[in-house]
Amino acid sequence: MTDSIEARVGALLARMSLDEKVGQMCQINAGEARLHEHLRWALHAGRVGSVLNEVDVETVNEMQRLAVEESRLGIPLLIARDVIHGFSTVFPIPLGQAAAWSPALVQDAARFAALEASRCGVNWTFSPMIDVCRDPRWGRIAESFGEDPWLTARLGEAMVRGYQGEDLAAAGAIAACAKHFVAYGAVEAGMDYAATAVPPNEMHNVHLPPFHAAVEEGVAAIMPSFCDLDGVPATANRPLVRDLLRDSWGFDGVVVSDWDSVRQLAIHGFTEDDRASAREAAEAGISMEMHGDAFACHLPSLVAAGEVAEETIDEAVRAILRLKFRLGLFEQPYVDPPAMPPLDAGELHRTAHALALRSCVLLRNEHHTLPLQRGQLRSLAVLGPLADAPGEQLGTWIFDGDAGRSVTPLQALRDAGANAFDVLHSPVWPTTRSHATDGFAEAVRLAARADATVLFLGEEAILSGEAHCRADIGLPGAQTALVRRLRELGKPLIAVVMAGRPLTLTDIIDEVDALLFAWHPGTLAGPAIADLLLGKASPSGKLPVSFPRMVGQIPIYYSRRNTGKPPSPESIVHIDDIDANAPQLSLGMSAFHLDAGHAPLFPFGYGLSYAHFEYADIRAEPASAAMGEPVVVSATVANTSSVAGEEVVQLYLRDIVASVTRPVRELKGFRRLHLAPGESARVSFELGPQQLAFHGRDLERRVEAGEFHAWIGGSSEAALQVAFRVLAEG
Numbered sequence: 001m002t003d004s005i006e007a008r009v010g011a012l013l014a015r016m017s018l019d020e021k022v023g024q025m026c027q028i029n030a031g032e033a034r035l036h037e038h039l040r041w042a043l044h045a046g047r048v049g050s051v052l053n054e055v056d057v058e059t060v061n062e063m064q065r066l067a068v069e070e071s072r073l074g075i076p077l078l079i080a081r082d083v084i085h086g087f088s089t090v091f092p093i094p095l096g097q098a099a100a101w102s103p104a105l106v107q108d109a110a111r112f113a114a115l116e117a118s119r120c121g122v123n124w125t126f127s128p129m130i131d132v133c134r135d136p137r138w139g140r141i142a143e144s145f146g147e148d149p150w151l152t153a154r155l156g157e158a159m160v161r162g163y164q165g166e167d168l169a170a171a172g173a174i175a176a177c178a179k180h181f182v183a184y185g186a187v188e189a190g191m192d193y194a195a196t197a198v199p200p201n202e203m204h205n206v207h208l209p210p211f212h213a214a215v216e217e218g219v220a221a222i223m224p225s226f227c228d229l230d231g232v233p234a235t236a237n238r239p240l241v242r243d244l245l246r247d248s249w250g251f252d253g254v255v256v257s258d259w260d261s262v263r264q265l266a267i268h269g270f271t272e273d274d275r276a277s278a279r280e281a282a283e284a285g286i287s288m289e290m291h292g293d294a295f296a297c298h299l300p301s302l303v304a305a306g307e308v309a310e311e312t313i314d315e316a317v318r319a320i321l322r323l324k325f326r327l328g329l330f331e332q333p334y335v336d337p338p339a340m341p342p343l344d345a346g347e348l349h350r351t352a353h354a355l356a357l358r359s360c361v362l363l364r365n366e367h368h369t370l371p372l373q374r375g376q377l378r379s380l381a382v383l384g385p386l387a388d389a390p391g392e393q394l395g396t397w398i399f400d401g402d403a404g405r406s407v408t409p410l411q412a413l414r415d416a417g418a419n420a421f422d423v424l425h426s427p428v429w430p431t432t433r434s435h436a437t438d439g440f441a442e443a444v445r446l447a448a449r450a451d452a453t454v455l456f457l458g459e460e461a462i463l464s465g466e467a468h469c470r471a472d473i474g475l476p477g478a479q480t481a482l483v484r485r486l487r488e489l490g491k492p493l494i495a496v497v498m499a500g501r502p503l504t505l506t507d508i509i510d511e512v513d514a515l516l517f518a519w520h521p522g523t524l525a526g527p528a529i530a531d532l533l534l535g536k537a538s539p540s541g542k543l544p545v546s547f548p549r550m551v552g553q554i555p556i557y558y559s560r561r562n563t564g565k566p567p568s569p570e571s572i573v574h575i576d577d578i579d580a581n582a583p584q585l586s587l588g589m590s591a592f593h594l595d596a597g598h599a600p601l602f603p604f605g606y607g608l609s610y611a612h613f614e615y616a617d618i619r620a621e622p623a624s625a626a627m628g629e630p631v632v633v634s635a636t637v638a639n640t641s642s643v644a645g646e647e648v649v650q651l652y653l654r655d656i657v658a659s660v661t662r663p664v665r666e667l668k669g670f671r672r673l674h675l676a677p678g679e680s681a682r683v684s685f686e687l688g689p690q691q692l693a694f695h696g697r698d699l700e701r702r703v704e705a706g707e708f709h710a711w712i713g714g715s716s717e718a719a720l721q722v723a724f725r726v727l728a729e730g
């Protein structure tokens with residue numbers, strides 16, 4: 001079949017005029033005007049390859065009819081939409097999905113999203129977003145899988161499998177698009193669209209691996225970022241797009257620009273005008289221009305003038321036609337919803353609930369405050385605007401999310417409390433951004449009456465996502481002040497935080513008895529949070545990103561390099577502990593901040609459970625391995641509590657000495673395990689080139705002989721350690 005696709009692509013291309021070829025390279029936004037006149041003309045004339053933002057299936061079918069039955073060559077359309085973490089049914093934001101550390105659930109969620117979206121005519125999504133991000137000021141961290149390349153790569157692969165399935169031509173499968181190529185998560189100051197300046201070592205060992213994994217997984221498309229990458233915008237970056245992605249990695253899919261990013265090359269100051277922008281983008285390897293007309297207006301004349309070779313156009317068009325053949329659009333361009341594969345609503349519901357449940361991370365639970373004992377509870381105060389915000393709990397990038405399907409925490413707690421306990425509710429504020437305190441009296445009155453209080457804190461969906469960055473990532477408004485007021489009551493105070501990013505929780509973390517970080521958990525936020533609060537399930541989420549103590553620590557991440565003066569407990573002095581007239585050299589001379597130390601408030605991989613897990617007996621076999629021989633690192637994990645629970649067992653590695661400095665730890669494996677009370681299991685990870693290799697000074701990928709340390713545990717601070725050696729060849 002693949003050969004026939006290439007033959008069919010070649011045969012069709014040979015029949016196309018230059019204008020028709022350039023037409024395929026244009027993606028037009030349907031938007032509010034739906035089938036607007038320009039779009040109708042372009043479809044009829046065969047001058048459009050893709051439409052985005054049309055999800056009315058009748059309109060989509062009419063667009064396809066115009067393209068297929070009225071244009072000269074009848075080439076069907078790619079119908080694109082941002083289906084980022086669900087379509088009508090919304091799953092947790094990707095950062096929350098990452099906290100579940102479950103590729104299987106992420107894949108299932110993407111499959112359901114594809115089933116729902118394809119019924120509306122969508123056959124291409126701009127997802128997964130696999131930008132590694134270590135800066136929670138950046139609003140788009142919400143769409144990412146967090147700070148780690150390995151976790152991001154595994155979950156990006158899973159999303160691609162979920163959307164695309166085994167066969168792109170199968171009904172219900174949609175093309176995936178990995179974005180934003182590359183290092184968009186490293187924008188300066190965490191400010192969206194800002195320049196990035198990522199050195200080659202970090203580019204190849206941190207930001208590129210998830211994209212290489214997505215390409216190896218067969219992702220259908222790649223989207224370069226808006227960003228200026230060290231002076232060359234990604235949209236016109238030939239070394240990255242043409243040389244690395246296409247020539248070195250062999251990617252033969254579609255490279256679609258981001259929204260109008262071709263014309264933005266002139267705004268960057270990289271080109272004189274749209275004509276030059278069209279030339280630079282096409283030469284760099286961009287196949288399709290999203291919502292811009294630089295290609296349409298200028299590529300024909302650029303080819304005629306010999307400034308752009310027609311072979312460059314042909315390469316772009318081949319990629320587009322190849323994807324359309326792979327999607328089966330020439331055989332079946334129209335969508336017939338009743339003929340689509342069945343969507344098991346019960347299974348969809350179970351997946352949405354399971355993913356939301358496992359995405360929540362228990363960060364504090366003093367005196368076993370949680371779970372709440374339903375049988376002993378007479379009344380529960382449920383406070384804060386996010387307790388009952390059906391739209392907000394869906395998070396950012398949910399164009400088609402149906403808030404009518406949402407079950408809020410307030411609703412779920414009321415349902416759970418029926419015939420058991422009263423729920424006393426006040427939103428306190430209209431939004432979390434409010435600085436008003438006039439709602440405090442009512443909140444305190446309800447909390448005083450109740451046996452316990454669940455205070456919903458955080459930020460609404462609008463405070464994260466594209467272009468929604470924050471220089472201070474504390475709780476907005478007067479939320480901290482209310483925590484302190486409620487703390488004075490001396491009654492059990494549980495915080496549930498919804499947000500699209502890590503927040504600096506330093507001011508409240510010791511003021512609450514328990515804190516559950518829920519991100520934006522999607523449609524079934526309520527049942528998931530209620531089940532966790534009431535002990536129907538034990539929290540099992542683990543942080544996919546470090547939580548700073550204060551914003552000044554950013555970028556802060558676990559897989560840092562050691563430096564020549566690494567921090568140590570004895571070398572750290574707090575600003576409040578500095579003696580008067582302290583001599584200059586009297587403080588620790590190492591890598592830390594006087595007012596924050598060096599560690600985050602909560603580290604990558606961290607998360608509590610109602611159960612208790614202990615690790616023992618770590619081994620590396622063999623202890624000395626020939627180059628290329630696998631090493632198996634294993635350990636026993638036991639649930640020593642009386643509560644069943646799931647644990648995410650994590651494996652970290654350090655390459656002690658290498659030709660470039662290597663991180664003090666890197667995640668290289670993980671497994672989610674269910675353990676009954678008293679149950680234990682032996683978990684092993686096989687280490688080979690995929691885990692041990694890195695890009696060296698020459699940027700070539702290699703494994704180097706020498707000593708490695710491995711840790712297995714429940715967070716990036718795992719203590720159980722073993723060493724092994726890789727022997728030099730020969």
Ligand code: GLC
Nearest residue numbers: 082126179180226258259466
């Ligand atoms: C946006 C985003 C990109 C999205 C595209 C289409 O600006 O950067 O992630 O897929 O435009 O909506």
